[in-house]
Amino acid sequence: MKIRFGKYELENPVALAPMEDVTDLGFRLICKEFGADIVYTEFISSEGLIRSARKSTQKLVISDKERPVGIQIFGGDPAVMAEAAKMAEEAGPDLIDINAGCWVPKVAQRGAGAGLLKDLGQMRAIIHAVKSAVSVPVTLKTRLGWDSNSITITEVAKICADEGLSALTIHARTRAQHHDGDADWDWIRRVKETAQLPIIGNGDIRTGQDALDMFRQTNCDGVMVARGAITNPWIFKEIKSLMRDGTLPSTLDLQERADTCLRHLEMEIELKGEKRALMEFRKYYHGYFHSIRNGSALRSTLVRLETLDGVREAIREFVDSSSSQVTAAAKTLTDA
Ligand SMILES: Cc1cc2nc3c(=O)[nH]c(=O)nc-3n(C[C@H](O)[C@H](O)[C@H](O)COP(=O)(O)O)c2cc1C
CATH class of the missing domain: 3.20.20.70 (Aldolase class I)
Structure with missing residues (x-):
């Protein structure tokens, strides 16, 4: 129906x-x-x-x-x-x-x-x-x-x-x-x-x-x-x-999760103002950053941050260090 x-x-x-x-x-x-x-x-x-x-x-x-x-x-x-x-x-x-x-x-x-x-x-x-x-x-x-x-x-x-x-x-x-x-x-x-x-x-x-x-x-x-x-x-x-x-799409990679999370947070800030939005946004970090290496460490950092710039910076650093780890791991495999 x-x-x-x-x-x-x-x-x-x-x-x-x-x-x-x-x-x-x-x-x-x-x-x-x-x-x-x-x-x-x-x-x-x-x-x-x-x-x-x-x-x-x-x-x-x-x-x-x-x-x-x-x-x-x-x-x-x-x-x-x-x-x-x-x-x-x-x-x-x-x-x-x-x-x-x-x-x-x-x-x-x-x-x-x-x-x-x-x-x-x-x-x-x-x-x-x-x-x-x-x-x-x-x-x-x-x-x-x-x-x-x-x-x-x-x-x-x-x-x-x-x-x-x-x-x-x-x-x-x-x-x-x-x-x-x-x-x-x-x-x-x-x-x-x-x-x-x-x-x-x-x-x-x-x-x-x-x-x-x-x-x-x-x-x-x-x-x-x-x-x-x-x-x-x-x-x-x-x-x-x-x-x-009948097919499953590939799950979001880290960069896509980071981009979506930040876009979502920016919308919330537009609606509620930075201070309130950042407080209320804490419940969403788990959804964006679970099941990834060191995700819980990132989440504990994010829930303590009180500015959008701080959150942007922490996420950028995390994505950069994760991709350099991936690059280093790939290099080790190639060298081996
Ligand atoms: C945090 C939270 C808030 C909820 N608030 C509402 C609500 O405002 N109105 C409503 O009809 N149901 C509310 N529910 C119930 C959900 O809409 C849903 O019926 C229930 O969680 C079962 O679905 P799920 O197994 O997919 O979670 C809430 C559930 C949760 C977990």
Whole structure:
């Protein structure tokens, strides 16, 4: 089944998941460059939006370069969610996504996020209120159920289809599992068999092959990657290449990783200013510089640096010394 978001018609799309403090504009643009077909903002509090809290409204910033892009909102009150959805719509997204999956107690225990899995009537009321408030497509992202004794995902899929949502994303774990244990993809397959709306599968895609396996095993209409994109932002390149012709592209070499990392950091600085961007960027260094010789030493240096020039210099020195080591090793081999 194709997924339609306004003028976008997507066949087997690969999405970057919404992730708090991770999927800001800079990171979304990098994942888009690597081939992500849909990207989402991190979740935004509906209460924060209607109070015009700066922390919430800042997260509404999107760019034409990342389309189609979804803005995700969360909350437990239908009227507040409707109001927040209208504000989100003004930012110009291609869709609005309702978060019905966040397990964190301060969200779920207040009846928002995964808390909605405990009260499907309230979930329907929220979907209805949001859908009626905006004219852009609306989607929902949720989990299998509150816990293993209350798997409600089939009912949720029915509610979403009845209310005219454009897609349902299933993170194949329960609220009780948080991020522990394995995602149970078989539930995605079972829901997909009867669902009357497109299903995006999510949970435990760490490699290109995982994405292919999820498509094949569940027959889902799209897949979504979260943690796998933090540890490997070019996972989208791998997935798209495998889907296209079954080949894996060569992994990024050190120079390409360094260039991408610096481009990403420069975007973040443009958005947030140098000081804040450098603090918040620390979580991304691992993704760019893991699985390489002396990568951990470079990362420990980078997280302590407080200027862009310092980061540029440290990365340049690292790349230069790594390539001189490679050249020396090649010379030793030739001489031998
Ligand atoms: C750091 C982090 C932040 C997250 N923030 C959100 C969020 O804002 N909204 C949401 O729907 N899910 C959020 N999630 C859940 C992911 O979108 C995804 O459903 C989950 O990590 C499973 O996918 P994965 O196995 O590919 O990581 C977050 C996950 C992580 C690791």
